[in-house]
Amino acid sequence: MLRWFGGSAPGARTALPDDARMVWNGPPLWAVGNWPAHLLRTAETDTGRIVVFGPCSASDNDVAHAARLNDPAPMLCRWAGSFTAVRTHPGAVDVFSDGAHACPLYTVTTPQGLVWGSSALALAPLADSRVDTEWLAAYLWDKRAPAPGRSPWKNIVPVRPGQRLTLTPDGAAAATPWWSLSTRTYTEAVARLRHLLTESVRARTSVPASTDLAGLDSTTLAVIAAAVSPTPVTAITAHPDGQRSGGDLTYAAQLTVPGLTRMLLPLRAGHLPFTSADVPLPATDEPAPSTTTWAMFSAQLRLATAAGATAHLTGDGGDNLALPPPTHVADLVRSGRWLRAAADIMGWARLRRIDPRPLARAALQTDARRLARTSPTRPPWLTAPPPPPPSTPNRATGDANTELIDNVRTAARAAYADAQLADSLGIELHNPYFDAAVLESVVSAPAATRFSTHRYKPLLLDAVGDLLPSPHRYRTTKGTFVSAFHYGVRANLPHLLDRADGRLAALNLIDPAPLRTALRHAALGVETPWATLLRTLAAETWLGVAEASLDCGWQTEEAL
Template sequence: MRWFGGCAPGGRQAVPVGARLLWSRPALWITGTWPVHPARVAVGRSTRLAVLGTCSASERDLDRALTAPDLTEAVGEWAGSFIAVRLTQRNVVEVLTDPAGACPLYTVTTPDGLVWGSSSRALSGLAGGDVDDDWLASYLWDTKAPVPGRSAWANVTPVPAGHRLLLSAEAVHSSPWWSPAKRRPAEALPAVRRALSEGVRVRVEDVETSTDLGGMDSTTLAVIAARHRPITALTAHPSAVTEGGDLQYARALDVPGVSRIEFPLEDHHLPFSPAEVPLPAVDEPPPSNAVWAMLSAQLRITAATGATRHLTGDGGDDLFLPSPRHLVDLARSRRWLRLVSDAMAWARLRRQDPRPLIAAALRGDMEGIARPWLTRPAWLTSSVPTPTAQAGDADSALISSVRTAARTAHADGQLANAVGVELHNPYFDGAVLDAVVSVPSHLRFSAHRYKPLLVDACGDLLPEPHRRRTTKGVFTADFHRGIRANLPRILDLADGHLAARGLIDPAPLRATVHAAALGAETIWASLLPTLAAEQWLAAIERTPAIRWQTTAPAGAR
C-alpha cells in the first residue's frame, strides 16, 4: 500500500516495516511502490522541507518556502493536492494539510508520542487495529456526516483539511491555515482556469497518463492534458449502446494529442459483479466498491497502453453542479424575488413543487433543499443519533461537501493502487476549491445553463458541441441489472459483518435488495454505502495489518 507519514519529535520513533526514510530525528517516510516518486525535498542549513503529493511548485518555490517566515503564505498559491512538511532548526515539525481534503491526514497517539500519516488503516496498527463502530453506524446513516473528529478506525483521529499541525517534543497544536478567498467574478474565472490547468499540467507533463472521456468534466481534463503531452482517453459505454450519449461526444472530440479508446461494458462489468482483482483493504468504504469490476478492468486497459496515472472528472459535479443551497443565503439577505425565481426554476427542472424549497430556505435548512429524500435506513439498528443539521451558508456547505467527497475519493485511489495505477482527481485540488468558492453562491447556480462556472472559465478550450452540452451519462439502470444478476451474493452480504456487529437488521436490507432487483425506485445513497461497508469489512478481515518497528530502517540519515 502506498502512503506516507511521520513522527513528532522526541521519544522513540515508530516507523512502518519496509518504509523509506526521507529524513530521521523525527522520522518522515514513504511506503509502497510508486510509479512516480511522491515526495520532493529541499534542504537548507537548518531547515528541511518535503512536499508529498502532486504540487505545481518549482524548485525556486521550494527554496523560498524552506525559509519563509510563514509557510502558509508560501504554499497557498501552489496547485495540486499535497501535504507540506517543514522541519525547523528548533526541531519543530510543521505540517500543512490540503485545503480540500484530497490528501487526508490522520494522527494516533502512542506511548512514545504522536504519529501522523496519510492512511488511517495503517496507523490503526499502533492503536489496536479496531474499526470504530460508532463512526461506521453514522456513515451508514449519512455518508456525508459521519461522527465528526473521528475516522473509520478507533483511536485514529483525522486532521481537519486546511489545518496546520505544529509538533514538538513538548506539545501538539492544530489550527486552521486556509480560509476561502473572495474575488470578483472577473478575477475568479481566470483563477479557476489557472488552478485547474496547473493541476492537470503537473500531473501529466512527465508521466504517461490516461483520462476518462465522458461528460464535460472529464472532457475538459482530457483537452487540457493533451496540450502538454499525448494522452489516452477512455469512454465506457454499455455494449448494447453503440450510438449517442457519451459515445457521441467522445467521437466528436478531435483535438491533437488525444487517442480515444472505447470500453464496452459487458455483463461481467455490471455493478456488484465479482472482479478479477480482489477488492483490496483501504481506509474506509470506497465509493467505487460496487463498480470495482468495471473500474479495475478500465484501469488495466489504460495501464496496458503504458499509462501509470489516470485522471477522472470526479468532483466536477460537486463544484459546478450545486444544489440550490444558495436559497438560504438569499433568504437571509431578504432577496425575495431572486429566491422565488430560482426556487421555481429549480422546481420546474426537477418537476417538483417549489413550496418545500422556499420553506426550507426560510428556515435555513440546507439539507432539506439539497437532499430532501434523506431518511434513516430501515435496516440501521444502531442507536447513532440523527446527523446534526448543517448550519452556515452555501459556501461552507460547498466546502464541507467537497471535503467529504475528496476524502472518500482517496479510498478509490487506494483501490487503484491494486492494479498499479495512480488515480487522480484534479477537481478536488485545494486551489480549484479556493477559486470556485470565491464566486458568490448565487452566481455558481443556474437552472438554465449547465455548469456555467466551468463553461465560462474553460469552455473556450472545448469544441462547440461539448461547450453546449447539457446532459451526462446515467447508469442507474445498470445498478438494478447488477443487483438482479448478482442477487444471491448480495443477499448473503445482509447476514455478514455489519449484522454480527449489531449495526443492521438483515431483514429490511434484504427486502430493499429484492425491491431494487425488481427495478423499484431505490435510494441508492443509503443502499450502496451499506453494501460497500460490508465488503470493506470483509476485505479488512482477510488482509494482514501494517507492521511497525521502533528502530529506524536501513537508509536513515
Template sequence: MRWFGGCAPGKQPVAPVGARLVWRDPPMWTVGDDVPGHLRTLERPNGKLAIFGPCSATERDLELALSSRAFASAAGEWAGSYTAVGVGPTGTVELVTDATGASPVYTVATPDGHVWGSSAFALASLAKGTVDTDWMGAYLRERNAPAPGGHSAWAGVRPVPPGHVLAWRPDGTPSLTQWWTPSAQPAGAAVAALRWALSEGVRVRVEGVPTTSDVAGMDSTTVALLAARHGQVTGMTLHPADVTDGGDLRYAQALGDEAVLLTRFPLTTRHLPFAEASVPLPATDEPAPSTAVWAMFSEQLRAVATAGSGCHLTGDGGDNLFTVPPTHLVHLARRGQLLRLVRDSMDWARLRRQDPRPLIAAALRGDAGRIGRTKRLRPTWLTSEIPEPVMTTTTDPDALLVASIRNVARAAKSELQLADALGVALHNPYFDGAVMDAVVSAGAEVRFSARRYKPLLADSFADVLPRAHRRRASKGVFVGDFHQGLRLNLRHLLTLADGRLAAMGLINPDPLRATMHAAALGARTVWPPLLSAIAAEAWLAAVERGPRTEWAKLHQAGAQ
C-alpha cells in the same frame, strides 16, 4: 499500498518495517513505490521541508515557503494535491493538510509518542486495529453527513482536519490551527483562478508521463484536453457494448483533438454492478464509493495499466463543485431580492419536478442547509443503536459546499488506493485545494444556474472545450444497471445480510434481505444507503484479508 508518514519529535520513534526514510530527524518515511516528482525535499540551514504529492511549486517557491514566517499559508497556496511538512531550525515540525482533504492525514497516539501518516489502515495496527463502530454507524445512516468529530473508520486513528496545520514542539507537544478559510473575489478573477488551478494541477501530474484519461462528461473531457497540451493522451470512453453511437461516444467523437487518442471500453453483463470481479477487492482506508462496480472498475484499471499509463485522470469531483443546489437563495432573501428568489426557486423546482415553496421557505428562514437536500427515511434494516445524522443548519452556502467537497474528497482517496493496488496512479484534479478555493471564491450566485450546465467550468475553459461540450446539459443515468446487476447477483448479495455488520449489531438482516429482493424486482429503491451497506460489508471482508502493517523501533525497522 503507497503511503507516507512520520513521528512527532521528542520520544522513541517507530517506523513501518521496510519503509524508506526521507529523514531520520524527525523520522519521516515512504512506503511503496514512489511516483517520480511526487516527493520533493529542500534542506537549508534555516530548516527543511518535504512535499508529498503532485505540486506546482517551483524551487523558488519552496525556498520562499521555507523562509516564510507563515509556512502553512505559503505552502498551501500551490496547485496540485499534496501534504507539506516543514521543520524549523529549533526542531519544530509543521504538517500542513490540503484544503479539501483529498490528501488526508491521520494520527495515532502510542506510548512512544504520536505517529502520523497518509493511511488510516496502516496506522490502525498501532492502535486497536478495530473498526470504529461510531464512524461505521454514521456512514451507514448517511454517508454524506459528517462522521463523529475526530473519528476515522479505525478506532484510535484520528484525522487531521483539512486546511489545518498540526505542529509539534521539539518535546512533542502538539497544537492545531486553521490555515485555510474561504475568500471572495469578483467573478472574472474567480474564473481566472479556476483556470490556473485546474490547468496547473493537470500539468504537474502529466508532464513527461504517459497519460490516460476518462473521456465522457464535461469534467473528464476538460482535464483530458488540458493534459493533451503536454503530450499524447489516451482517452477512454465507457459505453454499453451494444451501443456504438450517441451518449458519451458522440461527445467523445466531437473532441477533434489529435493529441487525444480515443479508445472505447465496451461494457457487458459481466461489468454490471455487484458482479463478481476477477480481482479481489483490495483493502483501503474506508469503503470505496466504487465498491458496487468493482468488476467494471478493476477491468478498466487493468486496461489502463496495460496501456502503460503513468497517470490516469478522472473527472470525479466536477459534479460536486459545479452542479450545486440553489443555496444562494439565502443571500437573495437576506438582501431583499425577492423577485430573483422566486424566479430561481421556480427554475430549480421545474428542473427537479418539485414544489418550489419549501425552497422559498427555507431561504426566508436562512436555512441554506435544507436547500437542495433530500432527507432520506431511515432504512428499515438499521438497528436502533445508530443515531440520526447531524445535518448542518447554516446560512453560509460556501461552508456547505466546502463540507460537501471535503467529505467526498476524503472518500475518493480510497479509489486511489484501489487503483494503486493494480499498479495505476489515479488522479482527481477537481479535488485539488486550489481548485476548490477558486470555485468557492466565486460566490454562490455565480456558481448556480438552472439554465446553464456548469457555467463556472464552461466559462473558465470556453476556449478549451468544443462547442458541443459547452452546450451539453445532462449526463447518463444508470439506475437500471443497478437493478439488473442486483437481480443477477442476488443470491450472493443475500448472504451479506448475515455478515460482519450484523455481527457488529449495526444492521437487521431480515429487513435488508427484503429490500434487496424488492430492488431485484425493479421496485423503486433508495440506493445510497443500500450501496453503503453492501460496500461496508465488502470492505470489512477486504481488510480482514489485507496484510497489516508491521512496526518496529526505528533502529530495528530495517528502514532504508
C-alpha cells in the same frame, strides 16, 4: 503494497513501519510503497527542510523557496494539486493538511508518543484498533455526515482539512488553520479557475496519462491534458457492450483534438456491479466509492495501464464544484434579495420536480444545510439511530460557501479510497476537481453567480468552455448506468442475499430481512434507493477485506 507516508514528533521514541523508506531523520519522516519523484519532492536550507507529498504545480525552485520561509502557508495556498507539505524548523515539525481533504491525514497516540500518517488502516495496528462502529453507523445513514472527529478505525483521529499540525519535542501537538479563502469578482474567479485547472492537470501529466472521456467534467480534463501533456493522452469511454452510438459514445466520437487518443471499454457481463473481479478488492481506509463496481473500475485502470499510462485522471468532483444546490438562497434572504431568492427556489423545484415549500421554509430560516440536502429517509434495514446534528455553533444555518466546502471535502476524502484501489494496480488516480486551490477559486466567486437553473455549470463553462467543441459546450446530460445496477443485482442475487446476513448484521447495524426485500425489488427493476443500498453493500464488502488486512508491521526504535 499500500502507498502512504507518516512521521512523528521530534526528539521522542517512535514506531517505524516495516518497509518504510526514510525521507529524513530527526524527526523521523517515512514513505511506504512506490513514490516516484514527481510525487515526493524535498528541499533543505539552513533554516529548515520541506517535503511535498502528492501532485503539485510548484517548481523545484518554489519548493526550495518555501523551505526558507518562516511561514510557507501563503505560498502553499497558491499551488495547484492535491498534496501534503511537511516542514521542519528548529524545535518543531509542521504538517500542512490538504485544504480540500483529498489527502486525508490521521493521528494515533501511542506509548512512545503521537504518530501521524496518511493511512488510517496503516496506523490502526499501533492502537490495536478495529472498526469504529459509531463512525460506520453514521456512514450508513449519510456518507456526507460521518461522526465528527472520528475515523473508520477506533482511536485513529482525523486531522481536519486545511490545518497545520505542529509537533514539538515536549510531546505537544497543536492544530491551527492555515488554508485561507479570498473574495473575488466573478470575472476574476473565472480567470483563476481556468489557470488552476490547467496547472492542476499539467502537474499530473508529466508522466504518461489517461483520462475518463464521458461527461462535461472529464471531457474538459481530457482536452486540457492533451494540450499540456508532453506525451499523447489516452481517453477512455466506457459503454454497454453492443452499443454503437448514443450517450457518451456520440460525444466521444465528436472530440478530435491533437494529442488525444480515444479508446473504448465495452462493458460486458463480467463488468456488472457486484460481480467478482479478476483481481481481489484491496483494503482501503474506508469503503471506496468504487467498491461495488470494482470489476469495471479495475478493468478500466488495467486498460489504461496497457495503453502505457501510469496516471489516470477522472472528472470526479466536477458536479460537487460546479452544480451546487440552491444553498445561496439563504444568503440572498439574509441580504434581503427576496425576489431573486423566490425565483431560484421555484426554478430549482421545477428542475428537480420537487415541492418548493420545504425549500422556502429552509430559506426563510436561512438554513443553508437543509437547502443543501434533504433529510435522509430511513431505509428499513438500518437499525442504528441517525447521527446527531452537528454541534458546531451556527453550523445548521451555515452559508453557501460552508456547504460547498463541506460537500467537496466529504467527496474528496472518500475518493482517496478509490486512489488506494488504483495504487494496488500500479497506477496513480487523480481527481483535479478536488484540488484545494481549485475549490478556493470557486468559493471566491459570489455564491449566487455559481448557481443557475438556465445554464449548466456556468462557472466551469465560463472558465474553460471555449476549449471544448460546441456539442460538448452545450451538453447538459451525462451517461448513466442505473440499468446496469439492476442487472448487476439480478445476476448476483443469491450471493447478495447471503451477504445481507453478514458482518453488518452481526454488529447490529442492519436488519437482514428488509435488506433482502430491497435487493429482490432492485433485481426486478423496481425504483431503488441506490445511494443507501450501495453504501450498505460497499460497507459489508469493505469490512471483510479491511479487517483481514491489518498486517502493517511496526517496530519501536529510538528516534534517529
